[in-house]
Amino acid sequence: MSGEVDRQRFDVSRETFDRLAHYVELVRKWNPKINLVSRRSLAEIWDRHIADSIQVFDLVETVDKWVDLGSGGGFPGMVCAILGREKMPSTHFVCIESDQRKAAFLRTVARECDTHCQVIAQRIEQVAPQEADILSARALTDLSGLLGFAERHLKTGGTALFPKGEAWKKEVEDARKQWKFDLVPATSLTEPQAVVLKVKGIARV
Numbered sequence: 001m002s003g004e005v006d007r008q009r010f011d012v013s014r015e016t017f018d019r020l021a022h023y024v025e026l027v028r029k030w031n032p033k034i035n036l037v038s039r040r041s042l043a044e045i046w047d048r049h050i051a052d053s054i055q056v057f058d059l060v061e062t063v064d065k066w067v068d069l070g071s072g073g074g075f076p077g078m079v080c081a082i083l084g085r086e087k088m089p090s091t092h093f094v095c096i097e098s099d100q101r102k103a104a105f106l107r108t109v110a111r112e113c114d115t116h117c118q119v120i121a122q123r124i125e126q127v128a129p130q131e132a133d134i135l136s137a138r139a140l141t142d143l144s145g146l147l148g149f150a151e152r153h154l155k156t157g158g159t160a161l162f163p164k165g166e167a168w169k170k171e172v173e174d175a176r177k178q179w180k181f182d183l184v185p186a187t188s189l190t191e192p193q194a195v196v197l198k199v200k201g202i203a204r205v
């Protein structure tokens with residue numbers, strides 16, 4: 001499977017690329033049963049999901065703890081944990097996913113790809129506060145909802161990274177009614193209208 005994809009495009013070592021390729025194989029194997037990604041996007045998994053997640057990883061310097069919320073099939077959290085195995089070997093990754101079958105999938109990936117990633121199969125609202133340095137979440141809920149999760153799980157001084165589609169400005173406007181925060185939008189490398197929102201200093205208005 002990995003032979004179809006040009007490793008140079010992703011700027012990762014052979015070892016990391018092989019881990020990513022094994023992960024992609026596992027997504028393909030489990031997807032018909034537990035619907036990790038849409039059938040259409042599965043055909044473009046390297047562009048739509050892997051590259052989209054790598055760009056989140058590339059916004060971060062080494063940290064102690066990275067927590068991904070509503071990880072689903074592992075985007076971006078598990079991809080970042082796979083990259084982190086080599087580039088941030090001391091970082092502890094956590095994926096929180098309440099769907100038990102998806103969590104079982106994520107645990108399989110974590111083990112077979114030899115990551116430092118813990119999978120918590122509970123609802124985000126019920127998990128003990130995580131004190132994360134980095135919090136990530138893609139396609140989970142709107143920005144106001146995400147900031148509520150950040151209030152619980154992000155440590156003081158930490159950074160949240162939220163990939164968002166083209167309606168992101170409206171989400172920011174809505175969120176400002178309830179929350180104060182510092183925001184840096186990074187233009188998405190995979191989708192020109194999309195961004196990765198880099199959010200710090202989150203507090204209630």
Ligand SMILES: C[S@@+](CC[C@H](N)C(=O)[O-])C[C@H]1O[C@@H](n2cnc3c(N)ncnc32)[C@H](O)[C@@H]1O
Pocket residue numbers: 069070071072073074075076096097098099102122123124125137138139140
């Ligand atoms: C639309 S999927 C997105 C998955 C992945 N982040 C992605 O971008 O491909 C949202 C995921 O969040 C999980 N989820 C939704 N609400 C949750 C909650 N309160 N606690 C834990 N997981 C949740 C769902 O089970 C689902 O797998």
